[in-house]
Amino acid sequence: MDFGSFLSAPEINIKIVTYRDIFQDKAMIENRFGEEYRDRSAILKLDPADLKQLSIKAGDTVILKNSLGKIVVKAEESGYETPHRGIAYMPNSPWSNMLVSDETGGTGVPRFKDISATVTSAKGEKVTELRF
Amino acid sequence: MEKNYYVCTGCGLLCDDIEVESEKNIINKVYTACRVGVAHMKKAKGETNFLVNNKPVDEATAVREAASILKNAKNPLIFGLGTSTDETQILAIELAKKTNATLDDTSSFCLGPLVEALLKDKLKTCTLEDIRNKADVIIFWGADPSDSHPRHLSKHSYFPRGSEKQKGWEEERTAIAIDIRKSHTAKICGNYFFQIPPGGDTEFIDALIAALSGKLPKTSYNFPPKKILELANILKGAKFGVIFAGLGLIYSLEDLEPVFRLMKILNEKANFHLVPMVGHYNMRGFNENLFAETGYVNRVKFEDGMVKHGPEYSVVESLKAKTVDAALIIGSDPLSSLPRSVSKNLLEIPVISIDPCETLTSKHAKVYINTAISGVESGGSATRMDGTKVSFKPVVETIHPSDEAILKKIMEAV
Ligand code: SF4
Numbered sequence: 001m002d003f004g005s006f007l008s009a010p011e012i013n014i015k016i017v018t019y020r021d022i023f024q025d026k027a028m029i030e031n032r033f034g035e036e037y038r039d040r041s042a043i044l045k046l047d048p049a050d051l052k053q054l055s056i057k058a059g060d061t062v063i064l065k066n067s068l069g070k071i072v073v074k075a076e077e078s079g080y081e082t083p084h085r086g087i088a089y090m091p092n093s094p095w096s097n098m099l100v101s102d103e104t105g106g107t108g109v110p111r112f113k114d115i116s117a118t119v120t121s122a123k124g125e126k127v128t129e130l131r132f
Numbered sequence: 133m134e135k136n137y138y139v140c141t142g143c144g145l146l147c148d149d150i151e152v153e154s155e156k157n158i159i160n161k162v163y164t165a166c167r168v169g170v171a172h173m174k175k176a177k178g179e180t181n182f183l184v185n186n187k188p189v190d191e192a193t194a195v196r197e198a199a200s201i202l203k204n205a206k207n208p209l210i211f212g213l214g215t216s217t218d219e220t221q222i223l224a225i226e227l228a229k230k231t232n233a234t235l236d237d238t239s240s241f242c243l244g245p246l247v248e249a250l251l252k253d254k255l256k257t258c259t260l261e262d263i264r265n266k267a268d269v270i271i272f273w274g275a276d277p278s279d280s281h282p283r284h285l286s287k288h289s290y291f292p293r294g295s296e297k298q299k300g301w302e303e304e305r306t307a308i309a310i311d312i313r314k315s316h317t318a319k320i321c322g323n324y325f326f327q328i329p330p331g332g333d334t335e336f337i338d339a340l341i342a343a344l345s346g347k348l349p350k351t352s353y354n355f356p357p358k359k360i361l362e363l364a365n366i367l368k369g370a371k372f373g374v375i376f377a378g379l380g381l382i383y384s385l386e387d388l389e390p391v392f393r394l395m396k397i398l399n400e401k402a403n404f405h406l407v408p409m410v411g412h413y414n415m416r417g418f419n420e421n422l423f424a425e426t427g428y429v430n431r432v433k434f435e436d437g438m439v440k441h442g443p444e445y446s447v448v449e450s451l452k453a454k455t456v457d458a459a460l461i462i463g464s465d466p467l468s469s470l471p472r473s474v475s476k477n478l479l480e481i482p483v484i485s486i487d488p489c490e491t492l493t494s495k496h497a498k499v500y501i502n503t504a505i506s507g508v509e510s511g512g513s514a515t516r517m518d519g520t521k522v523s524f525k526p527v528v529e530t531i532h533p534s535d536e537a538i539l540k541k542i543m544e545a546v
Contacts, residue, residue, distance in 0.1 A: 100471035108446030
């Protein structure tokens, strides 16, 4: 019997920092509904140790979840030399915006670059489609 | 032969040295522009022209429907305009007055406060030409122009041989990055990359001010004091320093007060300027045009000739509180760029989308008008990120009307 299937997939809490990427920008200008834009946007760059803890490898999909929503994106290794466990990076896009809170303290400025969420393996689930 | 240079409206740099090859109003080749600029200028347009309820209509019907939405609304929201010309923006302000609208733009949730401080002369600034010719210490703070403004370092801020900087970056310029991640720009800065934790900017500013005043710099995240002292020494020696302030810095501050304090001491010890890293090609123009008209850079509500201002008139708060009952969105895609928790409220009100490309917002709009690409297919004037005025002519002709022409018609019909 496969006891592994009874164990819940490892889950970690992360802070997501969003950023801009020239290749992603170019892909958006060319076609914001296209595959290239999705492939360059719906990604999460993690510390290798976090990938390991999630028992996934680069290229696998992960579920990002918080009280605002749930999205499936592709996990990647960040490639930064300095370790950054618990912090992950994601290009700013409609995908990251699905997890941004409407809590602004009345300032009119959402915390676009400061997102908290949990990550778990998506076990092969496909990347979230861009629609309402 | 005299060369014909065009302006690229792909970002806030408004590069004015672009050459193109075009045939039958199709741009085949773009020279000098960056990757983003080339994509922007060669962007292929969709077939759609005018849609009402997602069905093709003629221009007059679309304009009539848009005008009727605005007329029937008690408090319409007019939003966008960062990629529109001054001429279009001024019309939009008029339209907002005429329809008692709430008017806001993207600066509301990015660099608006900085541009406002500059317009009110609260910060010393300079032009990109000054920087190319004179700057010796350049700080990219929470900014990554290598990705957001691709020709920034090569055309203006770091690599060029300026008139007073003939030895260039190798000997005469120091580029410094202060960021929470090693961006492409930070890589170029090499040893002068100062990595701070998310939200650590205010403390870093305080520590830097301490170091500039000869005190021991301390941070709760134990940034090596020696490195901050070294940085303070470089800044003190600047003959012509500049801080390029990006979203990373602005989002991490509660208000601009730490920036004012830092700029004050930097100008006591040396000579420093600040330039905001404005993304959209004419966001700064919108701030200036609205400021000239109302004394505010964004977040206004017109009411019977009066103007009100405050965070409650920001696009985010007014959508959140559902105080607006229709929306005219010009050259912007809030369903993509705002938090979904906020933008979803747009689905409950009639939306008019005026945009050169189909977007999530245009797909959910009651009226969609496909306009010329501003700066490629229609001309006008705009303000570069550093406040310099730039005029441009269209590169090619198009059958699509400009957003300016459409706003004029809507204005006549309301
Ligand atoms: S840097 Fe900006 S303005 Fe210059 S070519 Fe690139 S996109 Fe166009």
